[in-house]
Amino acid sequence: MKRWLSLVCGVVLTVTRAPEARGALLDLSFVPGAGPDGPVVRVVQQGDGRLLVAGRFQHFAGVPRPGLVRLHEQGQPDLSFDPGTDQRWEVEELALLPDGRILVGWRLDWRLLQLGEPQDAGLVRLCPNGQRDPGFLPPLEFRPNVKIFSRRAGVTRGPKSPAIRFALLPDGGVVLDGRAFRVAGREPNSLVRLRPDGSWDETFHAGLSLRDWEVRRVAVAPDGTIWVAGSFDGVGLLRFRADGGWDGWRPPAMVPTTVVEIQVLADGRIVGVGTGLNLYSSESRVFRLRADGSVDESFPVAALDREASALAVARDGAVVLAGVFRSVNGIRRPGLALLDSSGRLLHTFDPTGLPEGDTTFAQAALMVDPLGRVLVAGNLTQIEGQHRAKLARLHAAPPDHMPPRFYWAKASVVGRESEGRATLVCVRAGSTAGPAYVRYAAVPDTATAGSDFVAVSGLVVFAPGEDTRPVEIPLVNDEVEDPCESFKVMLIPYEVGTELGEPHEARVSIIDDDLSYVVRVLMPATATATVSENQSRLRLYLHITSQAKHAEDPSLLAPEELVEIAYEELGARVGRDFLPIQRPLFQDIDKVDNLDWLGYYAAFYLPVVGTPGWEGPRQFRLHFRSRSPRVVFEPESCLVTIEDNDNAAGTARFLRGMPDCVAPASTGGWWVAGNFDAVDARPRPGLARLEADEAVDDAFAPPAGPDGPVRVLLEAPDGSLYVAGFFRRVGEWERSSVVRYLPDGRVDPNFVPPQAWDLPNRLTELQRPSANWRRSLWEKLPEQVVEYTHGVLLADGRLVLAGWGLFHGPAPAPGVVRLLPDGRADPSFKPPELDLEGLSALTALPDGRLLVAGYRVLTGEWVLLRLSADGVPEPGRGLRASGPIWALESEPDGQVWVAGDEGLVQLPPWGEAPPWAALRTVGRTVSTNATVVLARQGDGRILAGFKATTGVRLVRLD
Incomplete structure (x- = not known):
């Protein structure tokens, strides 16, 4: 016992921590002075070594430079570059042309907005001296009413204006997220292309709408392929062809749901980092794809314990990361890390003086120069003991003469009693040119030496070139259920001058294997x-x-x-x-x-x-x-x-459960669907037909019901019943959210709907919709790809359904489909994306055209769209409503009843009307009471449900 106590005392007395002002990586020749007075978002280096720094600042080192400054290689402002001080910019995006001109995406300074200035943004091209290039005149008009949402780690933020995101094309043109602008008089919902002179290239047609998604980066590959990174309802990366078309590519499962940053390499490979590995995760992942979009197996995925905010790739393929993470692949790295070209964490790059778990790099920018030096921007005040205001330059590795530094890879480690040992990893940072040594010792905490673990000590030996070594501490496996106990393992200098980093003390928690x-x-x-x-x-x-x-x-x-x-x-x-x-x-x-x-x-x-x-x-x-x-x-x-x-x-008559959907039956009774299994003590698996007196109709006895919610009930003239909603099976039958029952209740085997739209019948966890009310349904049926919420049966027997699913791209979105009488998709019905957040109502006109109501999230408006017989929205045939539209019913003469929060409106046969006119100015207002339900009875008359104090008041319409 005396020997053990003396060893512990020796540990306490001889521990030597590394000095914070070590300066092993900081480039002392780069001194930006007072730096910018706001965040930096982009850094680009010119061919002559000077640096372009863009962000949300107005001054740099006291020099007025709104949003954009050029620095000399040593960090001082270049006074010969002067974009002017009258525009009050915040620069969000920056690109350098081969001839030295600069493309700038700007937004009005937020401080002016608080003073009442109207929002504004735009795209300009600057000459090498900072003056505007008069030969670049893009036809862009900012749209302040366009809003988007950001969704990360299960949290939705917004609404906010889309960020200015663009990338240069090989011919000098620009591909731009055009949603924030009116382009040549048009209101785009996706990417647009501008020619080198800034004019709109109308031959470019984006194959996917960007809807209300958040775009973080746009990049162009050498072959013209366009990559878009961001957060797209569970999809983090999109790929467009050079002409704007979508080729059906979907990101591999290892690509995060929100991709924060990407960089396209000279050979076409893509390196990226993102967060959201599942619905609520804040962990991040670094990945690399081949030029064809497949996984680059030579680059193992790197895992970060928290979010990354920036990424940059060096010429040799090394990857620099910044963010609020604290570890990479389990190794301590507070906010900055460097991976080599094979994805391996480099222990030579470990700046000191960075606080653990703070927000220094919550918003960061990175750039690697041709010499391999890393320029990092963030909320810095000092690094490696030296003052640096928001901007610093670091070497990728310390000089060889710097002594190594030793620390544990993790401050806390879990050891399983059943495995008989706990394994820690000791890290050597700095030069690995020769051998190195450091001691360790295991000491008790709440665990008892001898009965819970073996109190061992020893020497960690690093061979030349080694930067990590494992250390094993024996555990005692007993048959007693114990609470979680722990002990410490301390690093001890091998000789005078040996430096210890943080953490030099690790806690090992022993997990019992006798748990009840x-x-x-x-x-x-x-x-x-x-x-x-x-x-x-x-x-x-x-x-x-x-x-x-x-x-x-x-x-x-x-x-x-x-x-x-x-x-x-x-x-x-x-x-x-x-x-x-x-x-x-x-x-x-x-x-x-x-x-x-x-x-x-x-x-x-x-x-x-x-x-x-x-x-x-x-x-x-x-x-x-x-x-x-x-x-x-x-x-x-x-x-x-x-x-x-x-x-x-x-x-007694009793419906056991909760009805979800009710519709009138041709018999004078009612169709009822929901979460019930019996009516009047008769088995009814979620679907039943009631007679006019509400007794069970024994002539319709389905042996099985859908295994999910029902939203639509439509009876055909022959007595068969279409049931649609959100389900996967009906008894022994696979039916993707729609099924047809015969008049006696049996499933019709001759009606087989598509298993999916544009995708295999597979929806991974990464592709779930983000709306909270819908999330539980997708979690219960993770393989289902479509949810139908509205339907209408056409006179020729074809079925039109509207809902939410993977209709047009890699992420779920609202859409409309038409099925033939045998269930197959109607090949003549090809609707595009409707750019609606949700479809709230649907009806068919006598001539086969459709009316669709929904919420257009980009502009925050409820709209009524008219679609042609083949599903294409008719130009100029949209109406605006002041609130939600909940139901639509058409009459044989073409008149349409519109029920919504602004009341009940009767539209005449829709002919010529001003584009996007107000609903009430086109139709006749029957009632100003909010109307939520329209239902056609068997005799053809319509019931309207008006909101009342105690519920819904039903009124039959003439």
Whole structure:
């Protein structure tokens, strides 16, 4: 014991930390003085070594330079470059032409906006001296009413104006995100191309709308291919052909959902970084693609624990990163990191004096010069002990004479008791020219040496060229469930002058492998439960808690091993009064998380049989058991009482569940669909037809219903029923969100809809819609690619459906489709993207044309569009509404009822009307009360539902 205490004392007395003012990487010849008075967003180097620095600043080192300054190679402002001080720019994008002219994307300074100045933005070309080039006159008019949203890590931000993003083309032209502008009088929704003189190139047609998505970068490959990085509803990268068309390319799964920055290399390969590896993740990933868009397997994906904000690639292929991350591939790197061309983290690039986890590089810009030096811009005040105001230049590696520095790759490490050891990684930063040595020792914290771990010490030996070495600490594996305990492993200088970096002390948490599971029955809340015959099932909720998943216990119990149920008959009999649970208890459990260490809620259902006649209450008991002794139940059993729903008057009418969709039937009754499994104690799997007195119609008895929500019910003249919504299967039949039932309730095998639109029937987690109300549906059916919300049946038997899906591109968007009577897509119906955030209503005109209502998010307007018979919006045939439009119904004479928040409007047969006129100026206002429902009855008359204080008031229209 005395020897051990003396060693610990020696550790405390001899630890020597590296001095912060080390200056191993900082280029002392680059001194920008006071720097800019605002953020820097872009840095570009001219061929003569001078630097163009752009951003949201008005002065640089005290010199007035609104948004753009040129620096000499040593960091001082170049006074010969003067764009003028009267424009009050904020520069968002910058590009250098081969002849030295400069393309600038600018926006009016935000300080002027606060003083009441109107928003403005534009694109200018500057001569090498900073003066405007009169030969570049783009026909751009800023549109301040256009707004977009940014979506990252499950959070939506906005609305805001689209950023100015462009890239130079090989011929000197420009490809530009045109949404912020009116271009030559037109209002684009995607990319536009300008000729070298700035004129609009009308031969360029973008094949995808950019909708309300956030574009972070536009880049052009040597072959003219256009890459667009950003956040596009779960897709982080788009590719356009040189002519603007979309070739159907979709990013590989390893490309993040939000790509922050990309750079196209001389050989056409693409290097990028982004965040959002799943719906709520803030981790980032660095990737490299080949020129054809496939994964470059020679570059392993680099993982960052938090967001990156900037990326730059050196001539030799090395990748520089900046952001708010704290580690790269598990190695400590507070905000700056350098990867070599093979994707390996370089330990020679490790600037000191950077605070852990701060926001210095939350908004950053990077550039690597031909000598390999890194110019970094951020919210800097100092680096490596030297004052640097927002801008610094760093060497990629320290000089060979600098001594190495030692630290642990991670400040905290998890060791599993079952593995018998904990492995740490020691890092040598700086020169690796020769051998190097550093000592280590394991000391107790809350864990006890001898019973939890072995208190070892030793020497870490680095051979020439090595910059990392593993260190193993033995763990003691016992059979006792212990709380999480920890010990420390400290680095100790090998000799006087040995420098230690941060962290030089690592904490090892020991994860036990003898963890128990607690299963609590939450519903019923007590050990007794009561269920009625007409409820058709007993619902049980369980709450499972355990540290096993959090500990990533290799002996983690499978869900089916946690709970078994035995039935004790106490009057109620299995098979007559109730049925055993037939499906696995954890069928709906998240396959990714399995069991959450904080607790997971699981549900299962026990079927209850509705028997005819009065039998009184019957009872049975559920006993909860497990194959594993590590599972504890609270309570261990539950007494269930089945109450009879019969009396002298007969069986009570009861719909067990919640109806989602109701439509009138030709019989005078009603079609009902929803989340129910019985009506009047008759099995009805989410779909039923009721007679006029609301009794169940036994002539329509579907054996199976859709496995997801129903949004549309349409009855055909022959009595068959079209059912559409958001589902994948109907019993044994695969049906992608639409199915046709025969008049007797059987699924029509001759109606087979498309499995997907433009894509295989596969929607990965990275491609889920971001709207919160829709997210739960996509998570339940992750392979479904379309959700139909509206439909109309044409007189010739064709079916028109509108909804949300992968209709036109790699990300979900609203769209309209038309199906033939056998379910196939109608090849003559080819609607383009409608640029609507959602489709709120649909109807067909007598001549086959369509009316579609929705919200145009770029301009924040509710609109009514008229589509031709082949699905193309008719120019000048749009109307504007002051609020949401909820329903549309057309009459045989061409008149249309429009229901919405501004009331009920009757449109005459739509002929000549001013383009984008107000809805009320074209039609007759029948009521100013908000109208939410329109339904046509079997006799052809229409019911209108008006909002009332207590609900909806139905009125029949003449």
